[in-house]
Amino acid sequence: MLEINGRAGQVSGIRKYLVRVMLLLLLLLDIIKAHEAISFADGKKLFRIIKDGINSKRKITVDFSEVTFVTVPFLNAAFGQLFKYFKEDEINNHLIIINLKDDTKQLLEEVIERSKEYYNDPESFTEIVNDIIYGI
Amino acid sequence: MGFEVIDISMYSPKNSDLFLFDTSVWMHLFCPLGGYHEKEQRAFSLFLKKAQSSKSSIFITSLVLCEFANAYLRSDFKLWQKREGRFNANFKKEFVGSNRYKKTVGIIASVINNILSICRKESDNFNVIEINKILNHFQSIDFNDSYYLELSSKSEFKIVTADYDFIKYRNHGQKIVTIIERKS
Numbered sequence: 001m002l003e004i005n006g007r008a009g010q011v012s013g014i015r016k017y018l019v020r021v022m023l024l025l026l027l028l029l030d031i032i033k034a035h036e037a038i039s040f041a042d043g044k045k046l047f048r049i050i051k052d053g054i055n056s057k058r059k060i061t062v063d064f065s066e067v068t069f070v071t072v073p074f075l076n077a078a079f080g081q082l083f084k085y086f087k088e089d090e091i092n093n094h095l096i097i098i099n100l101k102d103d104t105k106q107l108l109e110e111v112i113e114r115s116k117e118y119y120n121d122p123e124s125f126t127e128i129v130n131d132i133i134y135g136i
Numbered sequence: 137m138g139f140e141v142i143d144i145s146m147y148s149p150k151n152s153d154l155f156l157f158d159t160s161v162w163m164h165l166f167c168p169l170g171g172y173h174e175k176e177q178r179a180f181s182l183f184l185k186k187a188q189s190s191k192s193s194i195f196i197t198s199l200v201l202c203e204f205a206n207a208y209l210r211s212d213f214k215l216w217q218k219r220e221g222r223f224n225a226n227f228k229k230e231f232v233g234s235n236r237y238k239k240t241v242g243i244i245a246s247v248i249n250n251i252l253s254i255c256r257k258e259s260d261n262f263n264v265i266e267i268n269k270i271l272n273h274f275q276s277i278d279f280n281d282s283y284y285l286e287l288s289s290k291s292e293f294k295i296v297t298a299d300y301d302f303i304k305y306r307n308h309g310q311k312i313v314t315i316i317e318r319k320s
Contacts, residue, residue, distance in 0.1 A: 038185040040178040069250065071165050073181035080170060103246035110243055111168040117215060118170020128218065129172050132211045136159045136203055136299070 022058040024049075029066050036069040043077025050078070054086055054094045065099040075108055080115030088116065139306050142294070143316040144179050153192040155313070156258075156288055158281075159203040160298035166247045167208045176298050179315050183296065188254065195293060196255040199280060204251075205244050212240045261290055273308065277301045285310055 026049060029035065032042045046062070053060040062078075064070075082091050100108065118125045149155070163169070164176045165184060187194060213231050217223050222230070231237050265286050273282035281301055285308045288295050294311040295302060302312045 036185075036188065038188065039181045040174070041182060042185075069253070071181055071184065072168050073165065073177035076168070076170065076177060080168075084171065103250065106243050106246060107168070114168040114215070115170045117219070118172060122171065124218065125170060125215075126172055128214045129169050129211060132207050132214065133160065133163060133173075133298075135210075136163070136207050 022056065024053050024058050024060045026050075026060065026062045028062060028064050032067075035067055037067050037074040037078075038069070038071050040073040040077040043074040043079075046078040047081055050082065050095060051085060054082075054090060058094065059096070060094055061096045061098060063098050064101075064104065067104075068101070070104045070107065072107065072111060075111040076115065079108065080111050080118075083112070083115045083119045138309050140311045141303050141316065142311055142313045144183050144296070144313050145315070147183075147313055149183070149187040149190045149192040151191050153187070153190070154291065154293050155187060155192060155194050156284060156291075156293040156295050157194055157196070157200070157255075158284060158295060158297040158299060158302075159200055159207060161296050162200065162204045162251060163207055164298060166204075166251060167211060169211070173298075176315065180296070180298070183313070184254075194255045195258040195291070196251065197258050197260050197287065199260060199283065201248060201251070203280060205248065208244050208247070209237075209240060212236070258287070258291065261287060265290060273305070276305045276307070 026046070028037065028046065031046055031049070034042075037043070050060055050062070079097075082095075097108070114125075157165075161180050164173060164180045169177075184194075210227075213227055216231065216236055217225055225231060260283070265283075269289075270279070270282045270286050273285055277285075278301070281299065284295060285302075287293070288310050289308070294313050296313045298314065300314075302310075303314065
């Protein structure tokens with residue numbers, strides 16, 4: 001994990017502003033200690049770091065380099081749950097995800113879309129999915 | 137083997153284990169369902185991680201993939217109906233072939249490739265399987281589940297499932313790995 005702290009100084013001749021820009025670069029490989037992002041629990045570790053980062057108004061970059069296999073529970077825990085606690089704008093303003101494989105990117109987009117739907121109306125979503133899951 | 141229900145949270149997969157994950161498990165692992173069934177997402181993803189670490193064998197058949205693809209697609213259709221407010225839309229006439237359908241099929245295809253990357257393909261062994269036993273199970277549980285019981289019997293698979301039909305129905309000799317509710 002690499003944390004970057006930068007400072008921008010004087011804004012006007014009359015008042016001095018100290019603007020503290022805080023950037024957080026998270027290498028996923030370092031957090032989960034594996035090339036496979038499988039468990040919900042591992043996703044939850046990443047989620048806690050991101051949640052704290054957003055609460056602290058940090059800009060967070062999650063780097064998926066060298067992660068070759070990803071499950072939906074991992075993505076739900078790490079990213080989907082953010083929609084339970086934050087507005088979409090807040091998430092978009094603070095979080096960047098980089099170096100995903102194309103198929104992981106596609107799956108993550110679906111996870112985000114469906115998480116928004118779920119947290120927007122859990123009861124209706126559950127009713128729809130119950131029909132499918134219990135019909136298998 | 138005798139009928140046995142194994143608590144997924146207590147079981148440590150071994151290198152010699154042969155598992156058949158049924159469709160309910162793959163749905164919790166690879167179909168995005170938001171915060172739905174978080175307990176199942178936790179349990180099955182942890183179990184998959186342990187099975188991968190211990191290099192257990194996870195088998196999959198075309199029937200399981202077929203059920204998974206169809207269930208994923210149906211969930212997408214139902215959510216699309218709600219999103220679009222088209223509750224009377226016909227699956228084949230109005231959804232199949234749409235842009236949304238094509239996108240979802242593309243996602244399912246890449247998910248299937250991911251699943252296959254960690255599984256061993258298993259034939260359905262229809263030529264040696266005892267159809268009468270399947271039809272007997274079919275009196276109590278659905279046909280595909282009946283088939284999985286017989287296939288697992290021939291191949292000594294432990295069935296990993298979220299489907300409680302495998303527990304309620306006990307007239308078989310398979311080991312069932314699943315979530316067991318504990319009363320606190």
